[in-house]
Amino acid sequence: MQILQCRDKKLELGKKTLIMGILNVTPDSFSDGGTHNTLEKALEHAKLMLKEGADIIDIGGESTRPGYTKITEEEEIARVVPIIKEVVKLGAIVSIDTYKFKVAKAAFEAGAHILNDIWGLQYDNGKMAEIVKKYNVPVIAMHNQEDKIYNDDIIFTIKKFFKKTHDIAEKYGIPRDNIILDPGIGFGKGIDENLEVLSRLEELRELGRILLGASRKRFIGTILNDLPPQERVEGTVATTVIGIEKGVDIVRVHDVLANKRAAMVADRIIRR
Numbered sequence: 269m270q271i272l273q274c275r276d277k278k279l280e281l282g283k284k285t286l287i288m289g290i291l292n293v294t295p296d297s298f299s300d301g302g303t304h305n306t307l308e309k310a311l312e313h314a315k316l317m318l319k320e321g322a323d324i325i326d327i328g329g330e331s332t333r334p335g336y337t338k339i340t341e342e343e344e345i346a347r348v349v350p351i352i353k354e355v356v357k358l359g360a361i362v363s364i365d366t367y368k369f370k371v372a373k374a375a376f377e378a379g380a381h382i383l384n385d386i387w388g389l390q391y392d393n394g395k396m397a398e399i400v401k402k403y404n405v406p407v408i409a410m411h412n413q414e415d416k417i418y419n420d421d422i423i424f425t426i427k428k429f430f431k432k433t434h435d436i437a438e439k440y441g442i443p444r445d446n447i448i449l450d451p452g453i454g455f456g457k458g459i460d461e462n463l464e465v466l467s468r469l470e471e472l473r474e475l476g477r478i479l480l481g482a483s484r485k486r487f488i489g490t491i492l493n494d495l496p497p498q499e500r501v502e503g504t505v506a507t508t509v510i511g512i513e514k515g516v517d518i519v520r521v522h523d524v525l526a527n528k529r530a531a532m533v534a535d536r537i538i539r540r
Contacts, residue, residue, distance in 0.1 A: 270445065270477070272406050274381035277361045279323065281477055281517050284539065285508075285531040288363065288520040289314075289322035290483065291355070293347050294331045310351045311358075318360055321528035325355055326384055326520060327375075328365030332455075345374045352378040363408065369395040376403040384408040384520075386455065388433040397440035406446045408479050408518075409433045413456035422464055423471050426451055430475055448518065450479045453507075459487040466507060469514035481520035482507040483527075505530045512538055 269282040279286060291314055293305050304310045314325050329347035330339050348364065348371065355362050356379035363382035364375035369392055372383055376399070388409035389397050400407055411426045418425055430449055437447055451465050451472060462485070472478055482488070488503035489495045495503075501523045508519045508527045512534040521527040 272446070272448075273404075274361055274406055275404070277381055279361065282539075284535050285512050285516065286323040286518045287321055287524055287528050287531065288324040288326050288479070288518055289317035289320075289524045290520060290522050291317070291325050291327045291351070292331070293327060293329050293351055305347070307350055307354065311354050314351075314355045314358060314360065317524045318358060320525040322524045323361065324363055324382065324518070325360045326363045326365050327352055327355065327380070328384075329371070330366070332386055341368050341370045344368065344371045349374055349378045352380050356380070367391045367396070369399050372396060372399050373403075376405060380405075382406050382408065384410075384450075386410045386452070387412050388429065389436045390429075390432060394436060394440065397436050397442060400437075400442055401440045406448065407437070407442065408448045408450055410450035410455065410481075411452035416456055416458050416461060418461065422457075422461055423468050426465070426472065427475065430472075434475075444476065448477045448479050449475055450481055450520075453480070453482045454485040454487065459490055462487045466510060469511060469516060473515040477518070478511075478516045479518040479520060480507065480511040480516045482511070483519075483521040483523070501526050509534045 272279040272281055291310060293310050295305050304313045327348050329344040352362055352375055362380045363384045364372055364380040365384040366372055367385050367387045383400055383405055411429045453462050483504045484497040484500040488500045492503055505526055508530050519527055
């Protein structure tokens, strides 16, 4: 059991699996691009996810799907800040999905509680770490790399990446207990690498708390005879249950209700 202080909010880790609901406010995300990219639509979906049992709402303003188009910090800030302000008013715990420190700063000024960084504090020579320390927020640090080449064992490679994240955090005075590790399913990994990581998640648990973000990812569609993202719910639920069995504490998902229900049953079996 661990209490994670998220500014004026608290999360209890270890008692149950926490559900992070995905709120992409982008026109081009791989699964739901353009669906929630207005304030009204985003707020409506946030309310729905909270009603369905989301513990965290993860707001992202730039798609990071394979082949994504980068946008300016100013555009990303303009997309996320108005929505963060409104979702915070709902009483939600909000994470900001960004690797850009200026976007993170604007998000925390708007009331966000957690950083979700796809480059694990390693993108900008410590500037993100400075922001995290200043606002004293928890960090979800994801493993990432530019290619899919692994010259060493993949779990060993991911552990080396996370050691660098921990070293940066230590340098800037960020407590290790404030860092949640995400193995980065679908980032710098093909289907074989994704399956290898999922089958060995428990080997990362010794480094800290784990978040799993496999929701609707391409490898699930491939396994299910090329189903489109919106039809990958059951496949995502399978990864959620396997992740819980292997020690995951948070799952980041598009389909909150289905994964929440699966997690409740898995928790009763596994967290006795």
